[in-house]
Every structure is written in structure tokens, then in C-alpha cells.
Amino acid sequence: MSDDEADPELLALLRQHLQGKLTLSEDPETGVLESAEYVCDNSIDVALDMRSCKNAAAAIYAQMQQQEYSAAKWSAHELHPKAKDEATVAFIFTMDLLNFSFWSEKPEADRFALSYRDKRWTGYWSLVAALQRALDEGIPITDSHFWQDEEECTLDVLKHVFRSSTDEEMPLLKERLACLREAGTVLYQKYKCHPVNLISEANGSAAALVNLLARDFGCFRDEHRFEGRRKPIRFLKRAQILVADLWACFEGAGYGAFQDIDKITMFADYRVPQILNSMGCLAYSPPLDAAVRAKREIPQGQSWEMQLRACSIWCVELIRREILKQHPGTTINAVLIDFFLYDTMKKMELEGLESIPHHRTRSIWY
Numbered sequence: 001m002s003d004d005e006a007d008p009e010l011l012a013l014l015r016q017h018l019q020g021k022l023t024l025s026e027d028p029e030t031g032v033l034e035s036a037e038y039v040c041d042n043s044i045d046v047a048l049d050m051r052s053c054k055n056a057a058a059a060i061y062a063q064m065q066q067q068e069y070s071a072a073k074w075s076a077h078e079l080h081p082k083a084k085d086e087a088t089v090a091f092i093f094t095m096d097l098l099n100f101s102f103w104s105e106k107p108e109a110d111r112f113a114l115s116y117r118d119k120r121w122t123g124y125w126s127l128v129a130a131l132q133r134a135l136d137e138g139i140p141i142t143d144s145h146f147w148q149d150e151e152e153c154t155l156d157v158l159k160h161v162f163r164s165s166t167d168e169e170m171p172l173l174k175e176r177l178a179c180l181r182e183a184g185t186v187l188y189q190k191y192k193c194h195p196v197n198l199i200s201e202a203n204g205s206a207a208a209l210v211n212l213l214a215r216d217f218g219c220f221r222d223e224h225r226f227e228g229r230r231k232p233i234r235f236l237k238r239a240q241i242l243v244a245d246l247w248a249c250f251e252g253a254g255y256g257a258f259q260d261i262d263k264i265t266m267f268a269d270y271r272v273p274q275i276l277n278s279m280g281c282l283a284y285s286p287p288l289d290a291a292v293r294a295k296r297e298i299p300q301g302q303s304w305e306m307q308l309r310a311c312s313i314w315c316v317e318l319i320r321r322e323i324l325k326q327h328p329g330t331t332i333n334a335v336l337i338d339f340f341l342y343d344t345m346k347k348m349e350l351e352g353l354e355s356i357p358h359h360r361t362r363s364i365w366y
């Protein structure tokens with residue numbers, strides 16, 4: 001067949017499509033909601049309180065309206081990147097590769113903290129500040145070529161990037177370096193060394209992008225066994241928050257344009273379960289409640305930890321459905337509810353209003 005002749009198979013497919021006979025493959029699903037509902041239905045140490053979820057839906061909606069809460073708030077934060085370009089995509093990809101496990105056992109004054117732009121940053125914001133500071137210092141921390149260069153991108157360089165203003169180091173630094181190395185290799189092998197090519201591969205689907213991340217990057221494959229069930233339970237928290245951060249940063253356009261963003265669920269971290277419990281939406285069994293209040297470490301993958309994560313996802317899904325029922329046509333989705341709950345929890349923490357500690361699990365998943 002010469003170059004300018006169309007492929008007969010392609011022509012046949014096109015003809016079928018034009019005649020309405022070709023049903024393109026179903027929109028992809030991530031399987032996270034199905035996983036969350038399954039674990040929640042089989043949980044005995046974490047339960048949802050429906051009355052509180054209903055009340056929470058009304059309160060969250062009212063406060064989001066009052067604060068004019070929208071995706072635009074994402075870029076408003078001084079540390080988040082402002083430019084709507086490939087460099088920002090690389091920044092967000094790097095950030096969500098490493099967006100896990102900032103909590104400390106030390107008192108507030110001694111915990112890992114980072115000084116940047118004359119402020120002290122802890123938790124998630126210490127990560128964002130560290131990346132911004134590295135770029136200011138000419139360290140190409142968001143460049144996948146750098147991640148692969150074992151001479152340049154060493155553990156000592158990462159220690160410098162995340163250097164603390166206290167004696168405590170950022171947790172899991174070796175694991176963070178391993179995430180960068182793996183991501184650098186996969187981006188080199190499959191995506192021409194840049195995450196923008198990942199986004200275009202997903203063809204405007206948030207669920208497809210989440211699935212690509214879980215398929216190709218072990219460090220995004222946040223799925224685990226639950227009590228003998230054959231099919232793994234999928235949480236995919238950092239894959240989902242990566243898609244959500246792109247969507248929020250680019251305000252649903254450009255590299256953040258996803259026609260199915262509403263398929264993204266709440267991000268199963270250690271902060272949102274804390275506020276859901278404080279609002280009465282999640283109830284813990286006495287032994288779990290005692291373990292959380294005693295700040296005892298809860299191992300990743302253990303039943304309690306799986307129940308905390310899954311019930312949080314399912315709880316926010318029910319709150320989302322209740323808001324939709326009370327306010328048909330609202331643009332509020334699980335991403336915005338989640339962002340709002342995280343930000344509200346951080347405000348409560350700042351004002352010393354935490355009624356229960358967050359649970360202590362050390363892992364690269366959240």
C-alpha cells in the first residue's frame with residue numbers, strides 16, 4: 001500500500017463509526033469507588049454515620065459557597081506555581097510523586113520544618129517549599145533527566161533539597177529518591193522524558209490518566225490486598241491527587257482539561273479521615289479510637305488502615321451525592337470537597353482545634 005492510500009481497516013472502522021455502529025470503548029473507570037464501597041461494607045472498626053454525613057453535606061456546601069471555594073484557590077497559594085505551562089506540569093508531577101508522609105512524632109518546635117521566603121513550612125507545604133527553593137538554587141529537581149543521573153541526583157543532594165531548619169530530616173528520603181529514579185526511567189522509556197506526554201496519552205480522561213499512572217509507575221500503584229479478597233483494593237491516592245492538582249491548577253483547561261474529572265474520588269490521606277471523624281461522619285471502634293488517640297503507629301496494609309482509607313473515600317462520596325441531591329446542577333465534586341476538608345483541617349490544626357489526632361501510618365502511598 002503506498003503512503004498516500006488510507007489503511008482499508010481504518011476506513012472500515014471510520015465508516016462504522018459514521019454509521020453509528022461503532023461504540024468506542026466504554027469510558028475508563030479507576031475501580032477506586034468500587035474498592036472503597038467493598039471495604040466499607042466489610043468494615044467493623046470504622047463505620048459511617050449517615051445522619052452526620054447529611055449534616056456535613058449541608059455545612060460543607062454552605063461554607064464552600066460562603067468562601068466562594070473553587071479550583072482557582074489552588075493557584076492562589078503563594079507556593080503553588082502560577083504559569084500555565086509545561087514547567088508547571090513537571091512541577092506538579094514531581095510534587096505528587098513525593099506527596100506523602102510528612103508527619104512527625106516530635107513536638108511542633110522540633111519537627112521537620114523548612115524555611116523559605118522568610119516563613120516556616122511544615123507538612124505538605126514543606127514539600128512544595130523545598131521544590132521551589134531547589135529551583136531557585138538552580139537544582140533541576142523537576143527534570144526527569146536529573147532524576148536518572150546517579151552522579152548528579154544523589155541522596156546527599158536530596159538531603160540538601162529537603163534540608164530542615166530543625167534537627168529532624170524529612171521522613172523517607174531514600175524512598176523519595178527511589179520514586180524519582182523509577183519515574184525518570186519510565187518517563188524515559190515510555191513518555192519522551194516529560195509528563196506532558198502522559199497527559200496527552202490519556203486523551204482528556206482523568207480516569208485514563210490515573211490508570212496509566214498505576215499501570216506504568218510502581219510508586220503510583222497504591223493498591224493492596226484486603227482480608228483475602230482476590231481483586232486488589234485500589235486507592236490510587238497520589239495518582240488521583242496528581243490529576244486533581246493539574247485540573248485545579250489549569251482550571252479545567254489546557255493540561256488540566258478532563259471531561260470526566262468527577263470520576264476522581266477523595267484522596268485517602270491521613271488528614272481527611274481526621275476531620276471526618278471530628279465531624280462525626282466516621283466512627284471508630286473503641287480499640288481503634290484508643291490507638292489513634294495514643295498516636296500508636298498503624299501499619300500500612302493492616303485491616304484498620306485499609307478501613308480508615310476506604311471508609312473516608314466512601315464517606316466523601318456519600319457527602320458528594322447528598323450535596324448533589326440538595327443542590328442539583330452544582331459543580332461541586334469530590335476533588336473540591338476533599339481540598340476544602342483538607343484546608344479546613346489544617347486551619348483547625350493551626351488554631352489548636354484538633355479533637356482527635358490523625359492516624360499514624362508511615363508509607364509512600366500518602
Ligand SMILES: Nc1nc2c(c(CN[C@H]3C=C[C@H](O)[C@@H]3O)cn2[C@@H]2O[C@H](COP(=O)(O)O)[C@@H](O)[C@H]2O)c(=O)[nH]1
Pocket residue numbers: 073074099100101102103122123124125266267268269270271272338339340342343366
Ligand atoms: N486528601 C488530601 N490530602 C492532601 C491534600 C494536600 C494539599 N493539597 C492542597 C492543594 C489543594 C488544596 O486546597 C490543598 O491546599 C496534601 N494532602 C496530603 O495530606 C498529608 C499531608 O498533611 P500535612 O502533613 O498535615 O501537611 C499527605 O498525605 C499529603 O499527601 C489535599 O488537598 N487533600
